[in-house]
Amino acid sequence: MNVRARLLIFLAATLIVSQSAIAQTTITNPILQGFYPDPSVLRVGDDYYLINSTFSYFPGLPVFHSKDLKNWKQIGNVISRPSQMNFLENRMTRGLFAPAIEHHNGVYYVTCTLIDRGGNFVVTATNPAGPWSDPTYLPQVKGIDPSLFFDGDKAYIIYNNDAPENKPLYPGHRTLRMYEFDPVQLKVVGEEKILVNGGVDLSKKPVWIEAPHILRKNNWYYLYAAEGGTSVNHSEVVLRSESVWGPYVPYEKNPILTQRHLPEDRKNSITSTGHAQLVEGPDGNTYAIFLAVRPYRGNYYNTGRETFIAPVSWIDGWPVINPDHAEVQYKYWVGYKEVKQMDARPQSGAFDYTITFEKELDPALLFLRTIDSSAFKLGKANGLTLKLKPETCMELGHPAFVGKRQQHLNCTADIEVKFEANSADEKAGLTIFQDEHHFYYICKSLDAGKPVVQLYRSTKENTMELINQAVVGKGNLMLRIVAEGEWYSCYYAEKTNDWKLLKDKLDGTFLSTQVADSFIGCVFGMYATSSGAATTNVASFKFLRYSGSDNLNK
Incomplete structure (x- = not known):
């Protein structure tokens, strides 16, 4: 076989391999x-x-x-x-x-x-x-x-x-x-x-x-x-x-x-x-x-x-x-090459990332109904600091709420919150939110003068019913919500990785589009409220960490 023939065979093989790689x-x-x-x-x-x-x-x-x-x-x-x-x-x-x-x-x-x-x-x-x-x-x-x-x-x-x-x-x-x-x-x-x-x-x-x-x-x-x-x-x-x-x-x-x-x-x-x-x-x-x-x-x-x-x-x-x-x-x-995006958050498949709040808000983060730049600030030391507002997420106003979408059926959202309540009306924590009448909320608050972590479920009467609570100490508190298809579980930790279960097997159908009769999906929200009372208190959220993985193979 002459050199020219060998070269043609090599080029053809290279082209086939190249096309095969592109097609994958x-x-x-x-x-x-x-x-x-x-x-x-x-x-x-x-x-x-x-x-x-x-x-x-x-x-x-x-x-x-x-x-x-x-x-x-x-x-x-x-x-x-x-x-x-x-x-x-x-x-x-x-x-x-x-x-x-x-x-x-x-x-x-x-x-x-x-x-x-x-x-x-x-x-x-x-x-x-x-x-x-x-x-x-x-x-x-x-x-x-x-x-x-x-x-x-x-x-x-x-x-x-x-x-x-x-x-x-x-x-x-x-x-x-x-x-x-x-x-x-x-x-x-x-x-x-x-x-x-x-x-x-x-x-x-x-x-x-x-x-x-x-x-x-x-x-x-x-x-x-x-x-x-x-x-x-x-x-x-x-x-x-x-x-x-x-x-x-x-x-x-x-x-x-x-x-x-x-x-x-x-x-x-x-x-x-x-x-x-x-x-x-x-x-x-x-x-x-x-x-x-x-x-x-x-x-x-x-x-x-x-x-x-x-x-x-x-x-x-x-x-x-x-x-x-x-x-x-x-x-x-x-049949074409993939082109990855520089500094892009993943949007498909299994992924995890941590959102910090040092300089600017991620464009994917969501507020309820409008934005008030005077109601929050960003910084390396405290992260996202929200002013507590009298408004609640059960009303039609603009409460202190910043959220990200739930993107997997099976996922985990964590926050670290720095907050000390001055009364039982004041609360700050993490919610999994479908709409005004369909959400769960794990938060830090006060009960009988003691700091507690509480878990609430919304009602159709614009109120929240207490599901469970536990006494905690002063200082930063880590909160976690885990979604597992039709179930949600809530955890808290006063020390890194020392997670304690507050409540598992929360009914996820309560948060579904079908039950809520809505067009939207669930959002994990950093949320703080004084429940109708006047206050000057604030809550600081150091990060929002998200991890999700679903079986996407038929």
Whole structure:
């Protein structure tokens, strides 16, 4: 064999090995674990940006960046200033619903719905990390879930609205409608048109057609949207037209994504799939980013609706999500290289990290309804110092609360708190919080003049019932909450690693979305309150440590 032949064989073998190595890049679902619902994704050049709903948490609408659809880093929040908006007097499950992100001529656009307040609005930025503009409200755009579509120099806004003439034929009867949109003046143009009435097949009484997007490909306009409601009957459907204004003809094999037909008792199930957006991956193939949930024991889940990914195949001119499997997979192999993010907190799979509070707050941390920078301070010595407030997390105000999402079914959250109560009304500690009426709270307080660690459970009457308590000494106290699927346990320690059980087997279904009847997921919160009494006391939290690991293999 001559030198040239050997060289060709070597190059071919190298290419095969290289391609094999690239093809083994694994994306693990969910790509954003925990309460990251209603994803919207955008590609600009080689960069991807993704945003999610946050309801009444502040800051609102996190912005993530990626180069590979696998590794995501939060780079900011769309709603980051109280001057943009707040959610005071709103329940946690209200607020910001279903944002969508777009880009045109160097400007980034986010459309969203502020439920119970101003309705649909648009904000803009020249950098997706922010700052974003104050909202421009769109009074003509009724309903929810607006998204923009740019087609050359033309722009359109598509959204969910009431049934025609506001006369529904059945509960859940909705429409998809569209206006032309002026992206400079940020206002609608011309007349509104109904694109879809009811859903794919009105005779079957489809419910909650929502979260619409339009994609142009091969001279077709593809209108795709969620249908069936955002629970176990959730799905994604698609229609197409040769004109952006329709008429839109449904795909005869709809839905293009759902899990509602699968056995409820299947192992490690993924359910409630829908609210998808399609995006071109680094390999030129199409991928769907969508919401789904990981329930335990039926339809209970505490981690909220999460962000998932699946490949898309174009079959006979139609996009079909996850075509090679009946079930959405926990792992997909893709044909391109992984690009890791510098200094990014992990978002998928098993991970652990510690948040400290020396200089600035992590952008993923959450306040209730607004932010008051005068109510807390950061420092190397004491960490995060919160002023105790009379407000409690059972009310609709802005209590002293800073939280992070529960991102695993099986996880542990630890804090170290420096706090001495002056009365039994004053408490500081760690809560696992679903909403105003569904949380557990382990805290340091006083009872009969003695420092104690207490465990409370919320009630529907805006009170807390004491479950257990133990006497502790003065000085720093470490608190821990452990989640194990449908159970939670609470521990405390006065010395490092000297953990004592306060209470185990707390009912986790009490914190589930199903029991709370909400749209959000659980949050571990550093929380301090004087329970309605005036005070000047403070509580300092040295760190928040988180560790989680789930079985994500089917």
